Amino acid sequence: MSTIAATQPLPEPRSSPGFRFAMLLPGGLVTFLLILFALGLVFFLAFRGNDGSLLGTGFTFANFVTVATDPLYWTVTLRSLGIAGLVTLATVVTAYPVAYYLAFHAGRWRGLLLFLLTLPFWTSYLLRVFAWKIVLAYNGVLNSALIESGIWSEPTLAFLNTPAAVIVTLAHAYAPFAILPIYVALDTIPKSLLEAASDLGAKPFTSFRRIVLPNSMPGVLAAALVVFVPTVGDYVTPALVGGPASTMIGTLIQAEFGKANDWPFGAALAVAVMLVILAVVLVVRFADRRYGSRT
Amino acid sequence: MNKARVDAKQGGGWLGAYVLAYLIFLYLPILLIPLFSFNNSIQAAFPLQGFTLEWYGTLYGNSALSGALATSLVIGAIAATGATLCGVTVSYMDLYGRSPLAATISAIARLPILIPGVIVGISLLILVNLAGVGPSRIAIVLGHVLVALPTTVVVMRSRFAAIPKTIREAALDLGASDWTTFRRVMLPLSLPAIISAFMLAFLTSFDEFIVAFFLAGTEPTLPLYIWSQLRFPKSLPTVMALGTAILAVSFLIAALAEMLRHRGLAATRRSAPANLSKPEETERGELQWHST
Numbered sequence: 221m222s223t224i225a226a227t228q229p230l231p232e233p234r235s236s237p238g239f240r241f242a243m244l245l246p247g248g249l250v251t252f253l254l255i256l257f258a259l260g261l262v263f264f265l266a267f268r269g270n271d272g273s274l275l276g277t278g279f280t281f282a283n284f285v286t287v288a289t290d291p292l293y294w295t296v297t298l299r300s301l302g303i304a305g306l307v308t309l310a311t312v313v314t315a316y317p318v319a320y321y322l323a324f325h326a327g328r329w330r331g332l333l334l335f336l337l338t339l340p341f342w343t344s345y346l347l348r349v350f351a352w353k354i355v356l357a358y359n360g361v362l363n364s365a366l367i368e369s370g371i372w373s374e375p376t377l378a379f380l381n382t383p384a385a386v387i388v389t390l391a392h393a394y395a396p397f398a399i400l401p402i403y404v405a406l407d408t409i410p411k412s413l414l415e416a417a418s419d420l421g422a423k424p425f426t427s428f429r430r431i432v433l434p435n436s437m438p439g440v441l442a443a444a445l446v447v448f449v450p451t452v453g454d455y456v457t458p459a460l461v462g463g464p465a466s467t468m469i470g471t472l473i474q475a476e477f478g479k480a481n482d483w484p485f486g487a488a489l490a491v492a493v494m495l496v497i498l499a500v501v502l503v504v505r506f507a508d509r510r511y512g513s514r515t
Numbered sequence: 516m517n518k519a520r521v522d523a524k525q526g527g528g529w530l531g532a533y534v535l536a537y538l539i540f541l542y543l544p545i546l547l548i549p550l551f552s553f554n555n556s557i558q559a560a561f562p563l564q565g566f567t568l569e570w571y572g573t574l575y576g577n578s579a580l581s582g583a584l585a586t587s588l589v590i591g592a593i594a595a596t597g598a599t600l601c602g603v604t605v606s607y608m609d610l611y612g613r614s615p616l617a618a619t620i621s622a623i624a625r626l627p628i629l630i631p632g633v634i635v636g637i638s639l640l641i642l643v644n645l646a647g648v649g650p651s652r653i654a655i656v657l658g659h660v661l662v663a664l665p666t667t668v669v670v671m672r673s674r675f676a677a678i679p680k681t682i683r684e685a686a687l688d689l690g691a692s693d694w695t696t697f698r699r700v701m702l703p704l705s706l707p708a709i710i711s712a713f714m715l716a717f718l719t720s721f722d723e724f725i726v727a728f729f730l731a732g733t734e735p736t737l738p739l740y741i742w743s744q745l746r747f748p749k750s751l752p753t754v755m756a757l758g759t760a761i762l763a764v765s766f767l768i769a770a771l772a773e774m775l776r777h778r779g780l781a782a783t784r785r786s787a788p789a790n791l792s793k794p795e796e797t798e799r800g801e802l803q804w805h806s807t
Contacts, residue, residue: 239693240608244617246597247605251623254661258638259630265641274644318537321530333534335773340541342715342769344722346738347758350745351544354551354559354755361547364560395541446628453631456725460745470633477637477729487641490634497629 259494265487276484283488293472293489300469301496303383304452307390311447312440314391315398319439320432322399323406334403341396349460352389356380356461381463389461390451397450398443405439406432437511441504448500453493469493548762552755559751570756580757583740587721590652590736594659595717601660602667602712603705607697610675611683621668628665632725635661640729654730662723663716670715670776674708675701707775714772718765737761 266283268276287293318337326333340348355361356379363375379385409432417427455470462468469489476486551559555567574580601624608614609621627635635658643654678701686696702709724738731739741757744750 235612235693239697240612240614243604243608243612243697244620245604246601247608247620247624248616250597250601250660250664251605251620251626254639254642254657255623255626258642259634261641261645262634262638274641314537317530318534321534325530333538335770336538337541338773339766339769340545342718342722342772343545343762343765344724344738344758346722346724346741347548347762348545350741350754350758351548353745354547354751355544357559359558359560361551361559361561364562368561392540392544395537449629450631453633454725455633470631473633473637474728477640483637483641486637490637493631494634497631501629 262487262490265484266491268484268487270482270484272481274483283485284492286485287488287492293469293492296467296469296472297492297496299383299466300452303386303390303466303468304448306387307394307451308444308448310387310391311395311398312402312443315395315443316402316436316440319399319402319406319436322403323409337399338396345393346456348393349389349457352385352392353380353460356385380461381465383462383466385461385463386457386466386468389457390454393457394447394451397446401442401446402436402439405436405442409435434511438508441508441511445501445504449497452497545762548755549759552752552759554752557749557752559755570752573753574756574760580740583735583737586652586734587737590655590659591717591720594656594663594720595713597656597660598663598667598716598720599671599709599713601664602671602716603702603709606668606672606675607701609672621672624668625665627661632662633729636726636729639726643730649732650730651732652734654732655727655736658726658730659716659720659723662726663719666715666719667712670708670712671705674705674776678704707778711772711776714768714775718768718772722761722765 265276267279267281269278269280269282271277322330322333322337353360357363358375358377358380360380362379363372366372367375413431413435414427417431418424422430452468453470453473454468455474458466458468458471469492473486473489473493476482476489480486547559550563552570553566553568554563555569556564605617605621605624608617639654639658639661640650643649643651643657648654682704683696683701686700687693691699722738723736724742727736727739728742735743737757741754744754
């Protein structure tokens, strides 16, 4: 009798309403007002006409019709998707071996390596992009180093103001985002699975392909998502190192809320971006389920 | 068996070299900023022209710069306080509130990571204009609370989850009220994580550019000041001197915050190795943004 009482704690008394209210208030205000209501405003504004006033006028689909029919927006959206996709692919593929090393080979260096790999995450994004501007500039670091070492005789314009410059810069800026989710997924694979595979005669590559890779897919997908989302809407990197040929959808949204001063149309572009991200999230969720998420 | 081990070892060697190269790729561009901030030339190019502290001298007595620095510090402190308060309460109620509302709030609080900064910026710009505040310091504070919120929630959630459930239950069984349990038991136990969350939120705000760009009124933050200077090639060395100082401070604060977080986690683990539940943590306490 007494053992039962000891192992089954009484149901917790429900906490006082005052406590619950006070504890839920700050988070409730921020999430419902600043996130949900503010996003609702963007959605609302996207269906309004531009008359220069804050919330526009009337109800219209015109903004979305323009977004869907003007080839400019198709070009820029596809370019944004292409750039963000390539950046995501590059960061995930280059981060995977690092995460693999951390999970299986790093030993006593693991703590230090994890620390070094996450540190750039907390430094200024603007400064990291600025660093690439001085690397790629016409009279910048890369050109001068190549000339100094005698590889090239004169500086080239080919580095800066290209989509390639945007991809390299973004891949560098978001590299720390990709490592942690993959590492976490690899680290939680039970070691007994690998031992069983090797005991049953699997070669190292086979057990990687059949056990490690499928089991780490949830981490890979999470990494892809945290890199893809901020890059697809980025406007700083295209502005600093991209030039006119690499205008992205974020640049256009920023312009509509700035120089162009057509907020309803900018809001419609933002809604379009969110729909694209939602589609990507759904695809990732679906893929995650297929791989049988363990988390 | 032996052969397999040798293979693994060799694979590790190649991988080790790759990780080293990766680290160099990660740090080299960032370290160019301090390198050229000491270079006696207006251009960031090789060969180096000689050592100078001239560019650091230009930072002194620059009233626009010190104004931007003061704005950033004030905004960072207030936004970090707000984000930490929300992070503590949201994750506490998520874990112990046992209500769908608390769980929903916690899920939405981590949502900003799935919204590009440009959209966070414009949505708040519409909101503050509607509220009659307009672009201002307050607007930037609100934006930075949002940007830092996922970090503080994830840090605090994993911290609270690592505190053995029995400690809180004991306090409640002994008659402590919810408030007392929260204030006298749970908060002191998670203090290192709270300080760590505050520091990381401060850093996030201090370095944030994308959202602040939309919400700044007449007083720019430090990153906005840097952005405005990037148009002038002549001020490039000054930007690099300033950038070096910012990088040094960022590295220092981030290192301190990480140490605090790991020390706190290690302490809990020692005191209660048996019944630890840590849904969002790996063995070493790395943050996981997504529960996929």
